[in-house]
Amino acid sequence: MDDKLDGVDLNLRNYIKENIFPKYSKYYSHGMIHINNVINNMMMLADYYKLDKNMAYVIASYHDVGLNISRDNHEFESGKILVNDKELKKYFNNEEILLMKEAVEDHRGSRKERPRNFYGECVSDSDRDFDIDILAKRQIATSLKNSPDLNSFDEHFIRCYAYICKRINGNGVFNLWTNNPTLVKKRDEFQKEYLNFEYTKFIYKEEWNRISKDGTMKKIINYYEDY
Numbered sequence: 001m002d003d004k005l006d007g008v009d010l011n012l013r014n015y016i017k018e019n020i021f022p023k024y025s026k027y028y029s030h031g032m033i034h035i036n037n038v039i040n041n042m043m044m045l046a047d048y049y050k051l052d053k054n055m056a057y058v059i060a061s062y063h064d065v066g067l068n069i070s071r072d073n074h075e076f077e078s079g080k081i082l083v084n085d086k087e088l089k090k091y092f093n094n095e096e097i098l099l100m101k102e103a104v105e106d107h108r109g110s111r112k113e114r115p116r117n118f119y120g121e122c123v124s125d126s127d128r129d130f131d132i133d134i135l136a137k138r139q140i141a142t143s144l145k146n147s148p149d150l151n152s153f154d155e156h157f158i159r160c161y162a163y164i165c166k167r168i169n170g171n172g173v174f175n176l177w178t179n180n181p182t183l184v185k186k187r188d189e190f191q192k193e194y195l196n197f198e199y200t201k202f203i204y205k206e207e208w209n210r211i212s213k214d215g216t217m218k219k220i221i222n223y224y225e226d227y
């Protein structure tokens with residue numbers, strides 16, 4: 001048993017394990033490693049801010065599930081899947097379902113406006129990768145899927161780096177909505193490394209070389225379905 005999930009209804013957990021998690025099996029950068037990271041962050045925040053644990057768990061579990069329908073609108077596709085899921089109506093009233101849908105819809109880091117509710121702030125902050133190795137893995141994969149027109153490592157890297165740097169806010173830090181102390185600490189440590197352009201480039205290049213050699217790059221391009 002995972003302590004972090006204490007307070008989440010067991011039947012709800014089983015339903016999600018059997019029906020939602022398998023939908024992530026053909027995703028690479030949005031696969032279960034990512035989803036479990038988001039769940040862990042989200043449950044930490046739910047504990048800290050005394051949120052509804054069932055709602056926090058559902059939001060984290062469903063937030064990227066719409067990805068194979070459309071990348072650009074995946075947050076809205078995920079929201080639709082959540083709202084249309086009849087099983088969830090056994091656990092939540094309409095108001096709670098609407099709140100969860102809005103939270104999922106507002107999770108993206110590229111979004112400039114503050115999420116409409118606090119659960120949205122929490123899932124958006126939980127979705128950040130304040131770990132340079134994880135970010136390198138996920139971003140290179142996404143770039144390969146999303147920008148097949150780019151050919152070289154340098155082209156992909158410049159695009160990836162610029163994309164993440166757009167998330168620096170007016171205070172010169174990678175944006176967090178909640179400013180939760182645990183996440184702020186992680187963010188500050190990450191930021192020190194990431195803003196060293198040459199160091200970050202070196203880490204990304206190592207990841208690029210690794211996946212070129214071991215066949216992962218081919219699999220990302222030909223097999224995985226996240227964009």
Ligand SMILES: [Fe+2]
Nearest residue numbers: 063064107108
């Ligand atoms: Fe997402």
Ligand SMILES: [Fe+2]
Nearest residue numbers: 038063064127
């Ligand atoms: Fe995500």
